[in-house]
Amino acid sequence: MASSLPTIFYGPILHTLNHHTLQILPRALLAVAGGRIAWLIENVLPSDSGDTIRSAAASKGWHVARLHALKDGEFIIPGFIDTHTHAPQFPNLGRGQDYELLGWLHHITFPTESRFKDLEYARRTYESVVRRTLDCGTTTCCYYATLHEEATNILADVVHKLGQRAFVGKCNMDRESPDHYCEPSAQVSIEATQGTIQHIRGLKPAIPGMNLVHPILTPRFAISCTPELLGSLGELARVDRTLAIQTHISENPSEVDFVRTLFPDCRTYAHVYDAYGLLRENTVLAHGCHLDSDLLDAGADEEAISESEIELILSRGAGLSHCPTSNLNLRSGVARVGEWLDRGLKVSLGTDVSGGYSPSMLDAVRHASFCSKLVAMEHARKENSTLPVANGKPAPLGNRQLPLETLLFLATLGGAEVCNLASEVGNLVPGKSFDALVVSLRPETRNPNVWVEGDELQRSEESLQILLEKFLLCGDDRNIRAVYVAGRLAGGADASI
Numbered sequence: 001m002a003s004s005l006p007t008i009f010y011g012p013i014l015h016t017l018n019h020h021t022l023q024i025l026p027r028a029l030l031a032v033a034g035g036r037i038a039w040l041i042e043n044v045l046p047s048d049s050g051d052t053i054r055s056a057a058a059s060k061g062w063h064v065a066r067l068h069a070l071k072d073g074e075f076i077i078p079g080f081i082d083t084h085t086h087a088p089q090f091p092n093l094g095r096g097q098d099y100e101l102l103g104w105l106h107h108i109t110f111p112t113e114s115r116f117k118d119l120e121y122a123r124r125t126y127e128s129v130v131r132r133t134l135d136c137g138t139t140t141c142c143y144y145a146t147l148h149e150e151a152t153n154i155l156a157d158v159v160h161k162l163g164q165r166a167f168v169g170k171c172n173m174d175r176e177s178p179d180h181y182c183e184p185s186a187q188v189s190i191e192a193t194q195g196t197i198q199h200i201r202g203l204k205p206a207i208p209g210m211n212l213v214h215p216i217l218t219p220r221f222a223i224s225c226t227p228e229l230l231g232s233l234g235e236l237a238r239v240d241r242t243l244a245i246q247t248h249i250s251e252n253p254s255e256v257d258f259v260r261t262l263f264p265d266c267r268t269y270a271h272v273y274d275a276y277g278l279l280r281e282n283t284v285l286a287h288g289c290h291l292d293s294d295l296l297d298a299g300a301d302e303e304a305i306s307e308s309e310i311e312l313i314l315s316r317g318a319g320l321s322h323c324p325t326s327n328l329n330l331r332s333g334v335a336r337v338g339e340w341l342d343r344g345l346k347v348s349l350g351t352d353v354s355g356g357y358s359p360s361m362l363d364a365v366r367h368a369s370f371c372s373k374l375v376a377m378e379h380a381r382k383e384n385s386t387l388p389v390a391n392g393k394p395a396p397l398g399n400r401q402l403p404l405e406t407l408l409f410l411a412t413l414g415g416a417e418v419c420n421l422a423s424e425v426g427n428l429v430p431g432k433s434f435d436a437l438v439v440s441l442r443p444e445t446r447n448p449n450v451w452v453e454g455d456e457l458q459r460s461e462e463s464l465q466i467l468l469e470k471f472l473l474c475g476d477d478r479n480i481r482a483v484y485v486a487g488r489l490a491g492g493a494d495a496s497i
Contacts, residue, residue: 005064005065005066006031006032006033006038006057006060006062007031007032007033007068008030008031008032008053008057008065008067009031009068009069009070009076010027010028010049010053010067010068010069010070011027011070011075011076012025012026012027012074013025013028013030013428014075014464015078015408015413015427015428016408016409017413017427018413019409019410019414020394020405020406022468024461024465025042025043026459026461027044027045027046027459028041028043028044029041029053030076030428033062035207035486035487036431036433036434036487037429037430037431037432037433037434038060038430039430040428053067070438072458073440073467074439074440074481075438075439075464075467075468076436076437076439077412077436077437077439077468078139078412078426078428078435078437079138079139079140079412079436079437079485080137080139080140080415081138081139081140081348081349081414081415081416081418081421082138082142082349082351082415083142083284083321083349083350083415083418084246084284084286084323084350085133085142085351085352085353086109086113086143087129087353088113088122088125088144089109089354089355090128090129090353090354091125091354092109092112093353093354093359094354095108095354096108096354097329097357099330100252101252101254101355102254102258106178108354110177110178110181111181113171113181114181116151117151119151119154122154123158129158130155130158130162131162131491134162134164134483134485134490134491135480135483135491135492135493135495136359136362137361137437137491138164138361139164139425139435139483139484139490140164140165140415140435141159141164141165141166142167142169142246142419143155143166143167143168144218145168145169145170145171145218146170146171147171147172147181149192149193149195149196152168152170153196153199153200156196156199156215160203160212160213162491163485163490165212165213165425165433165435165485166212166213167216167246168200168215168216169196169215169217169218169246170193170196170218172189172190172217172218172220172224173220173224173225174189174226174229175224175225175226186226186228186229187232189229189232190229190232190233193217194236197215197243200213200214200215201215206486206488207486210486212486215244216244216245217236217237217244217246218247219247219278220247221251222273223259230273230276233245233278237277237278237280238277241282243282244283245283245284246283246284246285247273247284247285248287249269249273249287249291250288250289250290250291251287251289251332252290252332252333253290253293253333256269256290263275268308268309269309270313271309279312279313279316280316280317280318281316281420282419283316283319284318284348285313285320286320287323287327287332288322288335289327289332289333289335290333291308310343311343313345317346318346319345319347319348319419320346320347320348320418321350322337322347322349322371323350323351323352323355323364324364324371325351325355325356325358326351326352328367328371334371334374335371336398337368337371337372337402338375338397338402339397339398341397341406342396346414348417348419349365349368349410350364351363351364360477361411362472362475362476364411365407365408365472366473368402368407369402369473372397372400372402376401380399404468404469407472412427414426433485433486435484435485435486436484437482438492439479439480439481440479441467441470441471445478445479446478447475447476447478449474449475449476450471450475451474452470477493478493480492480493481493482494
C-alpha cells in the first residue's frame with residue numbers, strides 16, 4: 001500500500017520530455033501523495049529547501065510529510081517500462097542461442113512453457129520472475145504467459161500482490177504448435193481468454209481508482225493462430241476498445257515467409273493483423289526487424305513507401321517494441337529504430353526473455369545502442385558518408401547511433417506511449433503516478449563496472465548527464481536502490497519486500 005503520509009524527495013531528477021529532450025533538474029523538490037506526483041519545484045538551493053517545503057506543503061494542507069534527501073551520486077529517474085517479455089521463459093535464460101526463431105521455439109521454448117500446467121510450478125516461478133523484474137527497475141511490464149488460463153491468472157495475482165504495473169496476457173495458439181502445447185480450438189482459446197480477462201478485472205486495486213494490472217489480448221503470432229481465432233480476438237477487441245493487444249511481427253525472415261503462405265490474401269504481415277481488427281492505438285508489436293524488407297531491398301520510391309507496413313502501423317496508432325538483445329541473440333535482424341522515430345511511430349524497448357538473455361532493461365538499452373551503431377556503420381559503408389551534423393536542431397535519427405536522451409526515452413516515456421499510458425507514467429511531471437527509481441552510483445553500491453570521480457558527484461547538469469550515461473552503460477541492479485510503483489516501495493537493493 002502507498003503511504004498515506006506524503007513524501008518529499010530533494011535531489012536530482014532526470015527524465016525525458018520526448019525522444020530528443022532530456023531534462024536534468026539538479027536541485028528539485030518532488031512531492032508524492034496518494035501514489036501521484038503532487039508537485040515539482042525546480043532550482044531549490046539547500047539553504048532554501050526548508051522554507052520551500054513548508055510553503056508548498058501548507059498550500060496542500062499538509063502538516064507532516066516524510067523528507068527523503070538524496071546523497072551526492074544519487075538521482076531519480078522514471079521507472080523502466082518493458083513492453084515485451086515472456087514470464088514463463090525465465091527458466092530458459094541463457095539457453096538456445098544456437099537456434100534461430102522457429103527452431104528455438106520448438107526445441108527450447110514450447111517444452112518449457114508446457115510445464116506451466118503444473119500450477120505449483122507456475123506460482124513458484126512467477127514469484128521469482130516478478131521480483132526479479134522489479135529489482136531490475138521495471139515498474140511496468142507487458143507479460144506473455146502461456147496458453148494455460150489458471151497459470152496466467154496466477155501470474156496476474158503475483159503481479160498484483162507485489163505491486164508492479166503490468167499487462168498480463170494468456171497466449172492464444174491453436175495451430176502450428178506441438179500437440180502437447182496447442183489449444184484444441186479457437187472457441188476453447190477464446191473462452192479461456194475471457195476467463196482471464198474477468199479474473200484480472202476482478203482484482204481489487206491497492207489504491208482506489210488506480211488499477212495496476214490489466215488484461216491484454218495475446219495472439220502469440222500470426223503463425224500460431226487460425227483465421228477463426230484471429231477473427232474471434234478481433235471481435236473481442238471491437239466490443240471492448242479498452243482491451244490492449246500484444247503480438248509479434250516480422251521478427252525473422254523465415255517467419256515472414258511462413259506468414260505469407262498462411263495468409264496469401266494479405267499484402268504484408270502487418271496487413272494480417274489489420275484485416276482482423278487487431279492493429280490499433282493500444283496494440284504492441286514486438287520486433288519488426290523485417291518490416292517493409294521487400295520494399296527497402298528493392299529501393300522503393302516514396303509512393304510505394306506510403307503503402308508500406310510502417311505507414312499502416314503509423315496510421316493505426318500502434319506501437320513497436322524493439323527487442324535488440326533477442327534480435328541479436330537469435331540472429332533475427334537489426335531494427336531501424338531511428339527511422340521509425342523519424343517517421344513518427346511509437347517505439348519502446350523490450351527484454352524479450354528468453355530470446356533475450358537478460359531481464360534487465362539496462363541491457364536492452366545497451367543493445368539498442370549497439371544496434372543503432374551497426375545501422376550507422378552499415379549506412380556509412382554503403383554511402384561512403386559521415387553522420388549528419390545537428391546544426392542546433394534535433395537531427396534525424398535514421399542511420400545514426402541513438403543518443404543518450406533517446407535511449408532513456410525508449411526505456412521510459414517511449415514505453416508509456418506504446419502502452420497508451422503516457423498520461424499516467426513515463427516521466428516525472430505533476431499529476432502522473434510516481435513510478436520511479438532511486439539510482440546510486442556511490443562507491444558503497446560495490447559495482448566494479450562503475451567508476452565515478454569526485455567532481456562527477458557535483459550537482460551540475462553536466463556531471464549528472466555523465467552519471468546517467470555511466471548508469472545506463474555500466475550500471476546494474478546494485479545501483480537501483482529503490483523502485484517505486486504508484487508511490488509504493490516495491491523493489492530495489494535497499495527494499496525489504
